Amino acid sequence: MNHPDLQIKQTQLNLDAIRSQFPILHRQVHDRPLVYLDNAATCQKPHVVIEAEKHYYEYLNANIHRGVHRLSQEATDAYEASRESVRAFLNAPQTEDLIFTRGTTEAINLVAQSWGRANLKPGDEILVTHMEHHSNIVPWQLVCEQTGAVLIPIPIDDHGVLDLDAYASLLSPKTKMVGIVHVSNALGTVNPVAQMIQQAHAVGALVLVDGAQAVSHLPVDVQALDCDFYTFSAHKLYGPTGVGVLYGRHALLEQMPPWQGGGDMISIVRFSGSKWNHLPYKFEAGTPNIAGGVALKAAIDYVNEIGLETIAAHEADLLDYATEQAHAFPGLRIIGEAPGKVSILSFVMEGIHPHDIGTILDMEGVAIRTGHHCAMPVMERYKIPATARASFALYNTHAEVDALFHALMRVQKMFRG
Amino acid sequence: MSDLRELYQEVIFDHNRNPRNSGRPAKVDRSSEGFNPLCGDRLTLYIGFGEDGRISHTGFEGQGCAISTASASLMTEALKGKTEAEAEALFQQFHALVMGTSEIDPALLGKLQVLAGVQEFPARVKCATLAWHTLHAALHGEQQVSTE
Numbered sequence: 272m273n274h275p276d277l278q279i280k281q282t283q284l285n286l287d288a289i290r291s292q293f294p295i296l297h298r299q300v301h302d303r304p305l306v307y308l309d310n311a312a313t314c315q316k317p318h319v320v321i322e323a324e325k326h327y328y329e330y331l332n333a334n335i336h337r338g339v340h341r342l343s344q345e346a347t348d349a350y351e352a353s354r355e356s357v358r359a360f361l362n363a364p365q366t367e368d369l370i371f372t373r374g375t376t377e378a379i380n381l382v383a384q385s386w387g388r389a390n391l392k393p394g395d396e397i398l399v400t401h402m403e404h405h406s407n408i409v410p411w412q413l414v415c416e417q418t419g420a421v422l423i424p425i426p427i428d429d430h431g432v433l434d435l436d437a438y439a440s441l442l443s444p445k446t447k448m449v450g451i452v453h454v455s456n457a458l459g460t461v462n463p464v465a466q467m468i469q470q471a472h473a474v475g476a477l478v479l480v481d482g483a484q485a486v487s488h489l490p491v492d493v494q495a496l497d498c499d500f501y502t503f504s505a506h507k508l509y510g511p512t513g514v515g516v517l518y519g520r521h522a523l524l525e526q527m528p529p530w531q532g533g534g535d536m537i538s539i540v541r542f543s544g545s546k547w548n549h550l551p552y553k554f555e556a557g558t559p560n561i562a563g564g565v566a567l568k569a570a571i572d573y574v575n576e577i578g579l580e581t582i583a584a585h586e587a588d589l590l591d592y593a594t595e596q597a598h599a600f601p602g603l604r605i606i607g608e609a610p611g612k613v614s615i616l617s618f619v620m621e622g623i624h625p626h627d628i629g630t631i632l633d634m635e636g637v638a639i640r641t642g643h644h645c646a647m648p649v650m651e652r653y654k655i656p657a658t659a660r661a662s663f664a665l666y667n668t669h670a671e672v673d674a675l676f677h678a679l680m681r682v683q684k685m686f687r688g
Numbered sequence: 689m690s691d692l693r694e695l696y697q698e699v700i701f702d703h704n705r706n707p708r709n710s711g712r713p714a715k716v717d718r719s720s721e722g723f724n725p726l727c728g729d730r731l732t733l734y735i736g737f738g739e740d741g742r743i744s745h746t747g748f749e750g751q752g753c754a755i756s757t758a759s760a761s762l763m764t765e766a767l768k769g770k771t772e773a774e775a776e777a778l779f780q781q782f783h784a785l786v787m788g789t790s791e792i793d794p795a796l797l798g799k800l801q802v803l804a805g806v807q808e809f810p811a812r813v814k815c816a817t818l819a820w821h822t823l824h825a826a827l828h829g830e831q832q833v834s835t836e
Contacts, residue, residue: 626727627696630811631696642727647728
């Protein structure tokens with residue numbers, strides 16, 4: 272078995288070796304080998320990540336940032352080492368600009384409530400794309416209700432591509448914030464965030480990029496993007512659930528008021544008034560998911576060891592292979608055919624509801640997502656109630672794509688009689 | 689695989705392909721809108737009563753999976769001729785059937801028993817019950833109901 276180190280040079284994955292590192296891929300579902308194609312919902316975890324979390328509880332467990340005892344110091348070191356690996360992963364300028372959260376959703380809510388409530392006024396405009404996940408829509412709707420700001424969608428075309436002309440004309444001095452999903456979870460579209468950030472900055476607006484679906488597929492450099500906020504979740508990067516990251520531009524984070532109050536986020540507490548802790552702790556009230564935070568480093572190390580370029584090349588190959596079969600499949604229509612896509616294949620089948628597809632596939636051991644993918648505006652845009660979505664990760668194989676289409680044949684046979 | 693055939697019986701495919709009582713009927717006394725946030729399915733149910741106080745007209749509109757469409761179709765058939773109390777009792781019976789929670793009366797349920805297979809698919813119970821929760825809401829004068 273090759274060590275993953277060697278595969279960087281090969282720029283081709285040794286899939287047997289990779290798959291052996293993910294314990295769950297060896298289980299059976301309904302007496303069939305699991306074909307896990309729901310990676311856009313959450314990725315499976317390699318042994319090193321599971322082991323890191325286990326090791327934390329078996330060897331390091333203590334509360335962080337507060338104990339003088341040895342365990343607390345070691346736990347703090349491990350947690351802060353993870354923050355540093357996130358910094359390097361996103362090429363952020365300094366570790367204190369990275370806030371640990373419960374996930375992308377909490378990170379966006381943090382910005383909406385802290386930055387938004389302090390800065391938005393009636394009539395101010397927030398732009399978000401029509402392909403946002405609900406988590407980059409609803410937090411802004413909440414802050415709009417609180418401040419009188421207005422939320423405006425940036426339209427998309429029939430292929431799932433953003434209408435950049437419309438975007439340019441929507442931008443104005445009234446625009447204060449632009450929320451952009453880096454990669455659409457429902458369509459797979461990769462949005463031209465760097466260009467859009469430049470345009471937003473030209474009118475004085477800030478930009479928050481939702482990177483939940485991006486970080487496992489493409490390298491991200493927040494300084495090159497010049498974004499003001501970037502968010503992602505560990506569990507979509509082969510890491511644990513319950514941990515996310517908010518990167519923020521230092522000067523903005525400094526000015527923003529705390530969001531949640533509690534322990535760890537203060538420097539002095541008096542009944543006459545309290546003082547806030549410095550960054551990043553000002554935004555980290557309460558005991559966090561320490562084990563998950565520590566395991567996130569293991570996930571980043573794992574991905575780095577293989578290399579995002581190598582992973583992306585493999586996934587692009589899988590997507591091409593799957594897209595070809597999808598085009599040839601009678602009655603199947605792909606939803607989301609942007610020229611730049613990650614390995615997400617969303618589709619509908621004529622006369623067959625995605626939920627029925629999902630159940631029948633499940634009985635064949637094939638796990639896909641069916642539904643609106645927390646992107647109801649996308650479904651509305653294409654006038655469909657739901658889609659079936661297969662999403663591929665670094666451990667998926669051509670044989671698994673074949674299994675997907677074999678199972679889809681069975682669906683069609685059942686329904687067409 | 690036997691479970692899958694239990695779920696997707698031929699009667700269900702038939703009612704999915706050709707739903708009975710599709711659309712708004714000539715007489716509407718009660719209507720309600722049901723929504724399943726899990727899959728985005730929507731269903732509007734219409735009920736009209738005859739002079740004898742029994743359900744004389746039923747109809748439904750909306751989009752859903754095979755299970756939810758077949759369930760709505762079978763339900764609108766079964767409701768005709770029932771009093772409000774009998775319709776409510778049928779709702780309870782159907783709930784027991786798909787949840788497998790209590791004894792059912794096969795004579796009361798009749799053809800609806802083809803949906804018993806849903807028991808083995810907990811993720812699909814809400815598909816089968818969407819029309820029935822909408823019925824329950826309509827009988828109780830509620831305009832909207834969500835299965836969440």
